[in-house]
Amino acid sequence: MRISDLKISISGIRGIVGKSLTPQLLIKFSEAFSSYISGDRIAIATDTRPSGEMVKHAVIAGIQSCGGSPLDLGILPIPSLQIFTSEKKIDGAISITASHNPVQWNALKLIKKGGFFLFPFEAEELLDFYYQGKFRRTGFPKEVKRVDDPFAPHKGKILNFIDLDRIKKRRPKVVIDPCGGAAAPYVKAFLEELGAEVKCINCKIAGDFPRNPEPIPENIQDLCRTVISSGADIGFAQDADADRLAAVDEKGFPLGEEYTLALAACSFLRYKQKSPIVVNLSTSRVMEDIAEKEGVALFRSKVGEINVTRLMIDKKAKFGGEGNGGIIASDIHTCRDSFTGMALLLEFLARSRKSVSELRAELPSYYMVKSKKRASYREGKRILNQIRQEFHGGKLNTQDGLRIEFPDFWFHLRLSNTEPIVRIQVESSLKQTAVEIFDHVSNLISE
Numbered sequence: 001m002r003i004s005d006l007k008i009s010i011s012g013i014r015g016i017v018g019k020s021l022t023p024q025l026l027i028k029f030s031e032a033f034s035s036y037i038s039g040d041r042i043a044i045a046t047d048t049r050p051s052g053e054m055v056k057h058a059v060i061a062g063i064q065s066c067g068g069s070p071l072d073l074g075i076l077p078i079p080s081l082q083i084f085t086s087e088k089k090i091d092g093a094i095s096i097t098a099s100h101n102p103v104q105w106n107a108l109k110l111i112k113k114g115g116f117f118l119f120p121f122e123a124e125e126l127l128d129f130y131y132q133g134k135f136r137r138t139g140f141p142k143e144v145k146r147v148d149d150p151f152a153p154h155k156g157k158i159l160n161f162i163d164l165d166r167i168k169k170r171r172p173k174v175v176i177d178p179c180g181g182a183a184a185p186y187v188k189a190f191l192e193e194l195g196a197e198v199k200c201i202n203c204k205i206a207g208d209f210p211r212n213p214e215p216i217p218e219n220i221q222d223l224c225r226t227v228i229s230s231g232a233d234i235g236f237a238q239d240a241d242a243d244r245l246a247a248v249d250e251k252g253f254p255l256g257e258e259y260t261l262a263l264a265a266c267s268f269l270r271y272k273q274k275s276p277i278v279v280n281l282s283t284s285r286v287m288e289d290i291a292e293k294e295g296v297a298l299f300r301s302k303v304g305e306i307n308v309t310r311l312m313i314d315k316k317a318k319f320g321g322e323g324n325g326g327i328i329a330s331d332i333h334t335c336r337d338s339f340t341g342m343a344l345l346l347e348f349l350a351r352s353r354k355s356v357s358e359l360r361a362e363l364p365s366y367y368m369v370k371s372k373k374r375a376s377y378r379e380g381k382r383i384l385n386q387i388r389q390e391f392h393g394g395k396l397n398t399q400d401g402l403r404i405e406f407p408d409f410w411f412h413l414r415l416s417n418t419e420p421i422v423r424i425q426v427e428s429s430l431k432q433t434a435v436e437i438f439d440h441v442s443n444l445i446s447e
Contacts, residue, residue, distance in 0.1 A: 031066050033129075048182060052096055072144050077339070174233065176235070181213060181239065184205055195346075224254060242339070247345060264348075265290050266294075268319045278301055308328065372416075372423045387404075
């Protein structure tokens, strides 16, 4: 098998179990990671996919063969694993999860000391280890240690960060849908500790996901209906590894992940502290409106969690995120975290004494269109140059593909590193404008 048969990104590897993602490859990648970080203790956690146990055994074998000491954390959300790694000063960690991908997929997300994903240059160095196969070996593998209550460090940090008294006083009614994923064993009790009255749907771990794990509006209609039928104040949906969050208002209307991030930003800036904020180049313009209103600077990074977190550290930003519902509050940890997002939104409800729909109505409205077109990397480069000439005069950003901004719209085109596609994203305050620009750009790519 060629490594190109897999999807490789700066945060790890993923593939279809039994096809591109085989035990042999999993062992070798785990050997490469264990050798690369030159550490002893390596934490391992999974989401709830049926392949999780098989993948975990292969990962453990790879770590043990290179002298590492595996810590088995069981099923655990990826932000909880990152925080555990940081708080317990673990040398590294591997999360076995394919996030929002379908259940037949699985992946290794690689985490270094401090609970951060690998920087791009580190991921490239790791691949060199993989290709060369020069791993440190041992004839005396260390035993696997199992860890009780690995969610505790994550929960404790949030409970100390949030205004529990205000939330408990309001006692909001919440419906939560963790999609039977990594958050399922923890999220209901967590929300109850925050002071919410909780109804949980899709909380059973059944070996398959009850819905598509990506928490976009079309996939969370059961949540929307349950919010209405139960008279809840808010609904939350998580993806399979619980780093992304989507909210539903009290009328059963899905806010979309962009506005879930936006409301969390409002809560943080008003009730925690004023701070620069960092989002990626594909995130909605509403974040600039929020930054201007709150009197803070906004910075944009390349797409990808590690790029956002690096810029947050550089700019000393306490809040950031991505428009896919990835909310980051560095007081908890500089990682995307749906649990922190839920806590911030519940505190916003409690402090403002308003409904979710009222809070959403205070923000400007934008319409966004996303899609992708097939194109090789070489074709994509040519296409980006042609479109750049077509839309001359706009504010140009080329640090991650091509982003061009005009007063009434912006668009972002990115070439995939793992697939022969160009990703297209257009946003405007007017739906008609967004659709027209999207169609025009798509036609230019097709031609």
